[in-house]
Amino acid sequence: MSALELRRLSHRFRDLPVLGGVDLQVAPGEVHALIGFNGAGKSTLMRAALGMLRPDDGTVRLFGVPVADADADVWSRVGHFIDTPFAYPELTVRENLWAAARLHGVPSSRVGPTVDHVVAALELAPWARRRAGTLSLGNRQRVGLASALAHRPRLLVLDEPTNALDPSGVALLRELLLGVARDGGAVLVSSHHLDEVARIADRVSVIHAGAIVGELDPHGVDLERAFFRMVHAADQAARDVAEPHSKEAVT
Numbered sequence: 001m002s003a004l005e006l007r008r009l010s011h012r013f014r015d016l017p018v019l020g021g022v023d024l025q026v027a028p029g030e031v032h033a034l035i036g037f038n039g040a041g042k043s044t045l046m047r048a049a050l051g052m053l054r055p056d057d058g059t060v061r062l063f064g065v066p067v068a069d070a071d072a073d074v075w076s077r078v079g080h081f082i083d084t085p086f087a088y089p090e091l092t093v094r095e096n097l098w099a100a101a102r103l104h105g106v107p108s109s110r111v112g113p114t115v116d117h118v119v120a121a122l123e124l125a126p127w128a129r130r131r132a133g134t135l136s137l138g139n140r141q142r143v144g145l146a147s148a149l150a151h152r153p154r155l156l157v158l159d160e161p162t163n164a165l166d167p168s169g170v171a172l173l174r175e176l177l178l179g180v181a182r183d184g185g186a187v188l189v190s191s192h193h194l195d196e197v198a199r200i201a202d203r204v205s206v207i208h209a210g211a212i213v214g215e216l217d218p219h220g221v222d223l224e225r226a227f228f229r230m231v232h233a234a235d236q237a238a239r240d241v242a243e244p245h246s247k248e249a250v251t
């Protein structure tokens with residue numbers, strides 16, 4: 001059973017079509033990367049996957065359960081990092097992580113060691129007693145990732161998680177995500193960084209203009225060229241559908 005399954009997901013914001021019939025699955029033990037240009041629909045897809053946005057059409061299942069029916073047990077197995085990292089600015093890093101772990105169902109008897117573990121994992125110890133609102137952007141991003149990871153979720157959904165991280169943070173996160181997948185967890189991660197994706201992904205789906213236009217081999221040569229070729233082919237196919245006569249005139 002897939003940890004996450006999207007079927008025929010469609011959405012528009014007013015008259016702007018943003019997702020057009022997306023199918024996507026993330027299996028246990030797999031890092032599935034989603035790459036695409038700015039505005040391609042990555043965040044919208046992830047928000048729909050997490051029940052933060054109700055799509056116009058299509059279905060979302062988390063561990064086989066329709067997202068609308070997901071109960072606390074299902075959500076306790078999900079971790080996410082979307083948009084601006086969530087943190088209470090007036091609480092310390094430790095207090096934030098404590099709250100995140102409790103909200104994800106970690107019992108109070110285990111929350112102390114859970115927080116210790118994730119503070120160490122994200123190398124947040126020097127800032128653990130600082131208020132989150134006083135942290136640098138990169139360290140706030142680390143707190144957001146720590147909140148997503150603290151309760152050891154079986155499905156992680158991360159939207160551009162390396163954006164503000166320094167090279168050591170990027171390397172740290174890479175090892176953490178590979179560890180989650182090695183332990184049988186499922187990871188969906190969006191990124192613009194093809195080289196980073198190639199290092200961690202088992203599958204790479206390309207999203208373009210709200211549609212999955214193909215998969216890239218993460219171990220293939222020249223991922224960037226393959227990505228642009230795929231996107232341009234999708235654009236050409238869309239033009240051929242919109243203006244069939246211009247194609248006939250050329251051929």
Ligand SMILES: Nc1ncnc2c1ncn2[C@@H]1O[C@H](COP(=O)(O)OP(=O)(O)OP(=O)(O)O)[C@@H](O)[C@H]1O
Pocket residue numbers: 013016018036037038039040041042043044045
């Ligand atoms: N709440 C909203 N209201 C109206 N339009 C929106 C809203 N959220 C997103 N959009 C539009 O939907 C499209 C897809 O946006 P989305 O944020 O999903 O793209 P993305 O692939 O995550 O982009 P980026 O790489 O820049 O983060 C864009 O054209 C965006 O302007």
